[in-house]
Amino acid sequence: MRQVAIVGCGMTKFGRSDVSLLELMCESSLGALRHADLGERWVDAVYVANMGAARLNKQTAIASALVDRLSLFPAMAESVENGPASGASAFKNGFLAVASGMANVVLVTGAEKMRAVNNLEATDFVASLTHPEAEYIYGVTLPSLAGMFTRLCMERFGVTAEHLAMVAIKNQENALKNPFAHIQQRITMEGILHAPEAVVNNPFVADPLRLYDCCPVSDGAASLVLCALDLAREFCPTPIRVAGIGQATDTHAVHERPDPTQLTAVHLAAEKAFSMSGLSPKDIDVVELHDAFTILEIAESEAAGFFPRGEGHVALEEGTTSLTGALPINPSGGLKGRGHPVGATGVAQLVELTWQLRGEADARQVKDAKSGFACNFGGFGNNVIATVLVREDS
Amino acid sequence: MMDTSVYGSRCNACGKVSYPAHCVCPECGGGAFEPVEISGEGTVLTYTDVYALPLDYAQRYLRLGMVELDLGVRATGQLLDENPEVGKRVRVAIGVVRQSDEKRIYGLQFVPV
Amino acid sequence: MSTGNELEALLRPPATEMPPYPPKVITLASGEQMVVRQIEREEVSTLLEAIAPLLWVERDFYDIVAARLFAELLAFKRYRVVDEYCLVGLIDGVLAGIVNGREARPEVGMSYHTLTLRRGLRIGAHLFAAKMEYHIEVLGEKEVLIVAESPIGFRRWMIEYPLEKKSEVQHELGGVPSWVLTRETYLAAKPRLVAGRRPIPPELLETARKILLPEEETLRVQILGERGRAT
Numbered sequence: 001m002r003q004v005a006i007v008g009c010g011m012t013k014f015g016r017s018d019v020s021l022l023e024l025m026c027e028s029s030l031g032a033l034r035h036a037d038l039g040e041r042w043v044d045a046v047y048v049a050n051m052g053a054a055r056l057n058k059q060t061a062i063a064s065a066l067v068d069r070l071s072l073f074p075a076m077a078e079s080v081e082n083g084p085a086s087g088a089s090a091f092k093n094g095f096l097a098v099a100s101g102m103a104n105v106v107l108v109t110g111a112e113k114m115r116a117v118n119n120l121e122a123t124d125f126v127a128s129l130t131h132p133e134a135e136y137i138y139g140v141t142l143p144s145l146a147g148m149f150t151r152l153c154m155e156r157f158g159v160t161a162e163h164l165a166m167v168a169i170k171n172q173e174n175a176l177k178n179p180f181a182h183i184q185q186r187i188t189m190e191g192i193l194h195a196p197e198a199v200v201n202n203p204f205v206a207d208p209l210r211l212y213d214c215c216p217v218s219d220g221a222a223s224l225v226l227c228a229l230d231l232a233r234e235f236c237p238t239p240i241r242v243a244g245i246g247q248a249t250d251t252h253a254v255h256e257r258p259d260p261t262q263l264t265a266v267h268l269a270a271e272k273a274f275s276m277s278g279l280s281p282k283d284i285d286v287v288e289l290h291d292a293f294t295i296l297e298i299a300e301s302e303a304a305g306f307f308p309r310g311e312g313h314v315a316l317e318e319g320t321t322s323l324t325g326a327l328p329i330n331p332s333g334g335l336k337g338r339g340h341p342v343g344a345t346g347v348a349q350l351v352e353l354t355w356q357l358r359g360e361a362d363a364r365q366v367k368d369a370k371s372g373f374a375c376n377f378g379g380f381g382n383n384v385i386a387t388v389l390v391r392e393d394s
Numbered sequence: 395m396m397d398t399s400v401y402g403s404r405c406n407a408c409g410k411v412s413y414p415a416h417c418v419c420p421e422c423g424g425g426a427f428e429p430v431e432i433s434g435e436g437t438v439l440t441y442t443d444v445y446a447l448p449l450d451y452a453q454r455y456l457r458l459g460m461v462e463l464d465l466g467v468r469a470t471g472q473l474l475d476e477n478p479e480v481g482k483r484v485r486v487a488i489g490v491v492r493q494s495d496e497k498r499i500y501g502l503q504f505v506p507v
Numbered sequence: 508m509s510t511g512n513e514l515e516a517l518l519r520p521p522a523t524e525m526p527p528y529p530p531k532v533i534t535l536a537s538g539e540q541m542v543v544r545q546i547e548r549e550e551v552s553t554l555l556e557a558i559a560p561l562l563w564v565e566r567d568f569y570d571i572v573a574a575r576l577f578a579e580l581l582a583f584k585r586y587r588v589v590d591e592y593c594l595v596g597l598i599d600g601v602l603a604g605i606v607n608g609r610e611a612r613p614e615v616g617m618s619y620h621t622l623t624l625r626r627g628l629r630i631g632a633h634l635f636a637a638k639m640e641y642h643i644e645v646l647g648e649k650e651v652l653i654v655a656e657s658p659i660g661f662r663r664w665m666i667e668y669p670l671e672k673k674s675e676v677q678h679e680l681g682g683v684p685s686w687v688l689t690r691e692t693y694l695a696a697k698p699r700l701v702a703g704r705r706p707i708p709p710e711l712l713e714t715a716r717k718i719l720l721p722e723e724e725t726l727r728v729q730i731l732g733e734r735g736r737a738t
Contacts, residue, residue: 124448147442188538
């Protein structure tokens, strides 16, 4: 397999958009292609990550549609659907196309236009990934699975409501430094937990998870341009090498997991990604985790190997994972602050890491970031993809 | 009368009981199963009150629980208990758990023992 | 009395004393302090200035809410409506939201509108609850008739309080079937839904003495969802 690098990236501002899904995809794709500055080189293949176009936007075969809009014919193209892990899945497929030699230059675009429907419909749409007979029929939603998981973590490891709030506060603070982030609002511990008014400001969504423990519903698109590393060295000043990718699955029904507090798929995916890269968690400078719910940032940071089991909340408390800490997690604002257009998220995490490793992250730049890790969490942890990226110094 | 019971499966080869059912036994790879009715008593593993409900539900919140059943599997269902507690003993009942369009959908409910 | 004054008296409803809403302060999720207080007639012009740009914003039913609220407040200012009140939410004196309604008949309130100019901090929820507080606890009403223009927003209140159907009663807003919040339901829901501290510290009340209009840039970002300047 050849070495593969990211040579360009771009994204739209996440949030509430008035333009169509295709227009979002074009905007971020053009941004990434401009950033890559390919010159005479052609895009051989396009991979699109998306979960809901057929249901929310009544559109199918959107990868072919994107090729058309960008006049990239006759490039190869397909859409990839893997629930909330669609982004990293499309990226993984793009990587394989280049690594195998089947393509030299690949465009990966993840996008979602969720706000075409109201919030209740959006919740139901996301709930369609749960087990139809053993979960969905009971009114199980993704927040409810996260709520039950959170209760267990609180009982077993001493995670508190304050710890969850710390994740939300940190990520919304980081998002203020990210012009592409959906949420541009500072929140305080007083306002969301301690004041008597907090019961209205921050009501339960799926107890013990509250409003500010859940990521927003967002529209948006993010794109990457992948290229064979040898080729990339000809034109790209700072290629970001894809050092490792790992993926693992777990049971569909969450109650069937052997240990219901263990994110096994995260652990296995991370293990594979690290093994492939030759690196270990202590070598990583900056991390993007999938905090669809604040508890997941804590749990994934442990399962991926950055902190011992049951101690992720301690590292959070100590400030280790803040923007200026020893291991910044979610400098972009994470899903909580940056937003979560489902198909775009996995790609957006890698866009942030690319900017960080290229020194282009402006006000939220992590100093001397040379290697990064991302975790894209599909379903409620039954399909997870982990990635390790490393800066190639020219 | 419509059968509203909920079933898992027992592998003919190794005896492992699974819920929900799989086509291939996760323990031994076997492909032949007997249905096992999900019933009896169990212990609450975890629960939550869900507030942001899909359009099929008109109530303010819904109490869901995951229960460790004595018969050897776990199950997810609606927890009909005013005072839920992790570790509390409950038993399986069957009731209407969702109303989709005109259809009434039956499923697992857990009630205090 | 001149002919002009006689005619005016014909058209002007009988003057009644609306009991004052005791101001309160609410800590928002951002840590900011929002003062909730009643307005005087002289302050209506300022509110109209804030509402006018929203008359053309179709998104989220802002246009119809703005148009109706504009008319209601103007009627209040010009003495052409009976027993109307208006409460505002102010953050450092800047207008964040407006709620209004009136007493339709003894013990029955008629809720009119809720308009928020800052999104994402549950200001609408706080102000709606404040006006229910006014109807039930200050005016002493037994029930409040409620409808809304926005279906999803309304559904949340319908389920949260909860509201009861009273479809035999037509609401003043377009004559549509009403929903009602009863005194009992309000009191049961109060710990969950009604927040704020009294008495309000005098310094804080002082900051809320003059209503300041939000900056146009802020309105465009908040209401129209336009991209803010990149920091």
